[in-house]
Amino acid sequence: MILGIDEVGRGPWAGPLVVGAVILGGADIEGLNDSKKLTKKRREALDEVIREQAAAWALGWVSAGELDDVGMSQALRLATRRAVKQIQSQCKEKNLAFDEIIIDGTVNFLADTALERYVTVMAKADGLIPSVSAASIIAKVARDQFMTEQDVVYPGYGFASNAGYGVAKHRAAIERLGVTPLHRLSFAPLQKYAGTEGNSQLSSSSQIKHQQGNTTRQIGDMGEQTAADWLTADGHEIIARNWRTRYCEIDIVSMKDDVLWFTEVKYRKNDDFGGGLAAITTKKQRQMRFAAELFMAKHPQYEGCDMRLLAVAVEGNPLTVRKQVVLE
Structure with a gap:
């Protein structure tokens, strides 16, 4: 009953930060690995299996606007705590209990909470601990799907293919079209656009x-x-x-x-x-x-x-x- 935690979306110029949290329980899912080492098709297939078989799973979201307001460090803590809160609620409903929390990386995002003493931080845990691998997969799939949907709302930026990262096509679109509410204006390359997100040549619904x-x-x-x-x-x-x-x-x-x-x-x-x-x-x-x-x-x-x-x-x-x- 290990609660695995991992995040996706730390580096993109646009879109939310998402933290995945998974307790596999007795589920033995073949092929789990760091989501970045899996193909898109394989991730999506595993995502369905994880959601069906895991004892509990949850996603914690922080929008670009919230990230701009509180900064990356606090945004990671906020997304983690939102995901864990959902896991705790599920455990209460299902009469489950986890006895260890493993967070991928080197920072304990649950520090100064009642759960702090259960946490182990581990670099590369998303490739070593099955529940952390599962967390990285569901977070990656959910975020990628969200950005694909936003490509329809804000066409021209290539969100379906770049997931908000600052690739050349995305940078060129920003110069041509301006920024959207999805863009992280606290990021250095976008700070010059602060206060102009309402001036994009595109209109949302x-x-x-x-x-x-x-x-x-x-x-x-x-x-x-x-x-x-x-x-x-x-x-x-x-x-x-x-x-x-x-x-x-x-x-x-x-x-x-x-x-x-x-x-x-x-x-x-x-x-x-x-x-x-x-x-x-x-x-x-x-x-x-x-x-x-x-x-x-x-x-x-x-x-x-x-x-x-x-x-x-x-x-x-x-x-x-x-x-x-x-x-x-």
């Missing part, structure tokens, strides 16, 4: 929505108000509306029975709900989960609350909530 005409924006606001009223009538306490960071946004955050709900509101003029809720793709759900984790990190008073994602479809005249989907 949220920026496009903001630039639309007043009528569309007003209807969107009315749709969100209708959803908020529906939630309130159902016993929810509205905590936040249109909560935003440079990295993501959440339409409505509410609390009911000690569960924190993160709601995405979709408005459609007709009964074609598929056109609205169909937009809640797997990619969108990942973004919603990431936004929810950021919200929790910035609001520690809600620590310990369960989290749920909700999609709400609003339509008609007058506007009415017609369909709700609880997302996994």
